[in-house]
Amino acid sequence: MISDQPLYFLEGDGEMASLTRAFDWTSTSIGDPVHWPESLRNTLAMILQSRFPMFLWWGDDMIQFYNDAYRPSLGNEGKHPRALGQKAVDCWPEIWHIIYPQIHQVRNMGKATWNEDLLVPIYRNGKIEDVYWTFGYSPIRIDTGEIKGVLVVCTETTEKVRALQKITASEYNIRNLILQSPVAMALFRGMDMVVEIINDKFLTLWGKDQSVVGKPLIQALPEMEGQPYPQIMKDVYTTGKTYYGNEAEVYLQHEGALRQGFYNFINEAYRDENGAVTGIIVVANEVTEEVQSRRKIEQMLDDLAASEANFRNLILKAPVAMCLLTGPDHVIEVANEKIVELWGKPYETVMNRPVFEAIPDARGQGLEALLANVYNTGETFETTEHPVALIRNGIMETVYQNFVYQAYRDPGGEIAGVIAITLDVTPQVIARHRIEEVVADRTAELQRSNAELAQFAYIASHDLQEPVRKVMTYSLMLQDQLGRLDGRAAGYFDKITKATSRMQSLIRDVLTYSELSKAEQKLVATDLGKIFSETIGDFELVIAQKQASIDVGPLPVIDCIPLQMSQLFGNLISNALKYTRTGVPPVITVRCEPLSFAEAASKDLHTKVNWYRIVIADNGIGFDPAHTGQLFKIFQRLHSRKEFEGTGIGLALCRRIVENHKGTIEADSTPGTGSTFTIILPQERFGQ
């Protein structure tokens, strides 16, 4: 039933205005609208006139009003239109636990509430829906000041919240994407490129930790100052255009030093839900090693190309004759002037032709096989003074060459040809051949005259011996015949005898010496110890007379001429027993030791055989070391015959014997203390 009094506050053309007018309010606890208090009337008028969604609870039963704007929030098959005039508690059982505390707050304490995007699921469209609201409850008082109503001004924000949730989810996703990315990835926010999200891979590149998060790029990575990358990012930020960096050179601080690195990276604009650029996503991948190794290879290739060019240049400028023959036909590809001159053919007739076609006169001298072998196996061939017959400038000549054939390899290591380096040694070889001929002639001549000389020495000394012996014999016979002689006559006979016997020993020694030059005698393995003891046996008498002691250590078996060895030892022992100090019994020691390899090598001795050092030392008068040079020369004597008898042949003989055995002999002395003779002899024969 509608009051006949004008109900101005219920006017309006909206659905809710007419529904409110038509509603039987007397059936509710707030009664006939005619009696409604002023504040309810005013509030309701505002609600029904407003285009903003509004809702009102009135009275203790919280009877409900709402306007057209609010109506969609109740959905199609939901609480509308039953909600009008309904008690709150009957209308919102599903959310009563959410709204009641707020209603209570407003009604009892007069405090308005404000909720933003609060999830208040309601029943509508035939089901419970998750609905987000931003709403406020305000108290409505009547003239007594008592709170009678609660005005709800609300707006459904479900769509906005959903959109926000979408954004949040996508941000969550981008975070995960970045953090879990297998490559370095980061999100920079704003014009200052604040590090927002950065994964460990990126931090490793930077050599930083998560503490950079929240810092602008230039602060997080000060070394970026002066490098082009901050600007590139700003450009991406302002233009939205993706930037691709390819093998970009970046300097980053690592362990206190700027380190050059190369990176492939992408700077991509990061946009919000409206498409506005809010940041930059950077994906980076370090390619330093790849770039460096590629650059190295490029450098090597460059070097190779340069060395190839250098090599050709080297051939052309080489101070020796040189050429490069390529392919299995040995095509003359590069040849310098010197070698063309050596070939004796015009340059243009030989170049770029197979070598044996260009120089046919070189054929059939074995060079084809040599070149083919080097080309096929890569083994270098080297020879000296190799004769090659060549027709040079129309004349057949033999050219002697020192040459090397060496494989020429392409950058891949494959044999591409042969390098020939030749030194024309023809003049030297010819000169040497001449010298050799002359030397051979001279040597033959010398050998002849040596043989003649030896023969002469032998015959002369032999034939001289006979008359000397006879002078001796007959002067002794004459002495016998004459019987007893006076002092002077006896003295003359004595002089004749002494001179004659001296003559005899001289002749005998010269004879022995000359015999050493005679035809080579056989070397036989000989026990030097045995030879030595036999030799000492010859001196028994002198040893006894002089009370000499001879201490001979172990001596080896060596290949030698036994007779010469006993002459060698005989002479040395004889000297040791002869040149003694008065009143000092001679002490002679003989020691032998093998020479070490190093020692033999240091003395320039042949190192393929074993060597022995035999040292014979005495305690005699010795000699002045200044005379060492004279010691081994024939007929050189250091003492007068008055002091010591001798022919001056003994040590010359020793040296000749040692040299016959390819050994050495040296003497050393401290005058007045003794002499030491050191003989070095090979154990086995060697050479010729």
Place this chain on the structure above:
Amino acid sequence: MKNKRLLLIDDDEDDQELFIDALQGIDPSISCKVFDNALDALDDLDRNAYDLIVLDLNMPLMNGSQFLEKIKSDEHMRDIPVIIFSTTSNRFMLDQTAALGARAYYTKPSSYNDLISLLSNIVKTA
């Protein structure tokens, strides 16, 4: 060694004379035939027998070594003892003649007295 027959081959007349003188003084019963070259001696050896040959080494035409080699290769003569009697002495010649079969090697002494004592020795042992 009574009535023994000696053959001396030596080209030196003085030495021949000294040798024979010394030999006569030691034992006059010993006969000694002398040749001054080895070829003639070989010729004679074909026809005559000897108890001892005393041989010089350095001689013209055929030297002592060659002679020694010759008679040591001859069935009839190889058993006659040969003594080398030379001015020169060296180990090489000594070894060589010993190898060829010489019984002894003596160097001609420089005094007559030494010659006599040497020859006495030879004659005693021959």
